[in-house]
Every structure is written in C-alpha cells, then in structure tokens.
Amino acid sequence: MMKIEKKITAYEVVDLAAVEAAPEPTIDIEQMHESLKRPEMLIGSTYKIKPPMADHALYVTINDVVLNPDTEHELRRPFEMFINSKNMDQFQWIVALTRVASAVFRKGGDVTFLVEEFKAVFDPHGGYLKKGGIYMPSLVAEIGHALEKHLIMIGLIKVDKISDHQQKILDEKRAQFESASSGTKDTPDQSTGDFPEEAKICKKCHTKAAIFMDGCLTCLNCADSKCG
Numbered sequence: 001m002m003k004i005e006k007k008i009t010a011y012e013v014v015d016l017a018a019v020e021a022a023p024e025p026t027i028d029i030e031q032m033h034e035s036l037k038r039p040e041m042l043i044g045s046t047y048k049i050k051p052p053m054a055d056h057a058l059y060v061t062i063n064d065v066v067l068n069p070d071t072e073h074e075l076r077r078p079f080e081m082f083i084n085s086k087n088m089d090q091f092q093w094i095v096a097l098t099r100v101a102s103a104v105f106r107k108g109g110d111v112t113f114l115v116e117e118f119k120a121v122f123d124p125h126g127g128y129l130k131k132g133g134i135y136m137p138s139l140v141a142e143i144g145h146a147l148e149k150h151l152i153m154i155g156l157i158k159v160d161k162i163s164d165h166q167q168k169i170l171d172e173k174r175a176q177f178e179s180a181s182s183g184t185k186d187t188p189d190q191s192t193g194d195f196p197e198e199a200k201i202c203k204k205c206h207t208k209a210a211i212f213m214d215g216c217l218t219c220l221n222c223a224d225s226k227c228g
Helices: 016-021 091-107 113-119 139-153 164-180
Strands: 043-049 058-067 075-085 128-130 134-136 208-213 216-219
Touching (some): 043 139, 058 139, 075 091, 075 139, 091 139, 113 139
Antiparallel strands (some): 043 058, 058 075, 208 216
C-alpha cells in the first residue's frame, strides 16, 4: 500500500486492458538497399593475392557500411570492392568484376552466393597451389576465397569448426601415416603447408591434405572421409 502525502490536484481513470493491448512502438531498422547513399567514410579490409605464376600481386579491398550504428540492430555489410595491381594485363575483367560485385553488394539481401560463383571459375590453362596446400582453379577463384574470408570476418558466413574430438583423431591418423611412410621429410614442404608431401587434394576443401589410411581417403584439414 502506498501512502499519499501530497494534496491531489488532478486524476485520470486509466483503462489497464487498453494499455496492455496497445501495440509496441515500431523500430525503423535500416537495411541494405541500392538507394543507400555512400557514407563519407567506410570501414575496409585489404587482402593480398600473389599467384605463383604472376609477377605482381593483386590487392583486393572490400569496404563495408555499418547500418544502425550504436544500436542492438547494428549490421556490417559489404558495400564496394576494388582490386589494384601493377599488372595491367587483367585490367578490363578486373574492373568489370569489381563493378558487378559492388552492384550486388548494394542491392542488399544475401550476397554470399558470390563466393561460390567466384570459386567455381576454372582457368583453362590450369590452376595452382597456394601456400598452405590449397588448390586454386583460377585467379578469380582466389578472389572468391578472399571474399569468403571477409564475409566470415564480418559474420555473414558461419564456419563449422572441427570438434576437439575430431581434431584428435586427425592428429593420430597423421602421426600413423607419417610413421608408416618411407622417405618422409623431417621438415615439411613449406610450399604445400604442414601436411604430408604424399597427400592428395581434397575434393571438399581443395587442400592438399587427403591421405589413405586403412584403405580410406581422409582429409587432415576438413576431416572429410569417404568412409563416413
């Protein structure tokens, strides 16, 4: 019970049922759309790509826009892409690729499909292995990997990590393989990563990390196995 110590000057009858039934105020959440004007400042990240057959590296820059800043609905979304290089041989298609990608970013919606589209491009002259033993079917595919890395960083793509139990099994398989292999180098080949030199390219993660153990091809990088 509350005691009123001051003089009552006015009063109003409140319908509690009406108050409880009143709709909550709507929050205007800003989403990505093509009419969104470019802010004066964007947050960006640059990724270096250096194919073994190229004389000069490519630098992929992806700038993000922050929507609904300082609120619980804050979102970071890619807004534009630029690729710079001293090598002018690829200039035309690089400019076209970045303009198309930037236009898709500004449309809004799910833009993660670009990653798989880029990674699926194959060079008719053949691909290459980058540091870490990852097979790249083309330069465009490596740009796709850079975009994937960026979208993972800002939270648009979720990565399923290998459990500690699976990782322990993979480490045991690798140790068994290296002890059973003849002529294994004491120092791993740095051009293909820390995986055994005899490893094959995994069809799932495209990393040169798949080994035969007990008659089953198992990837030491992503744990993909033909035996289930």
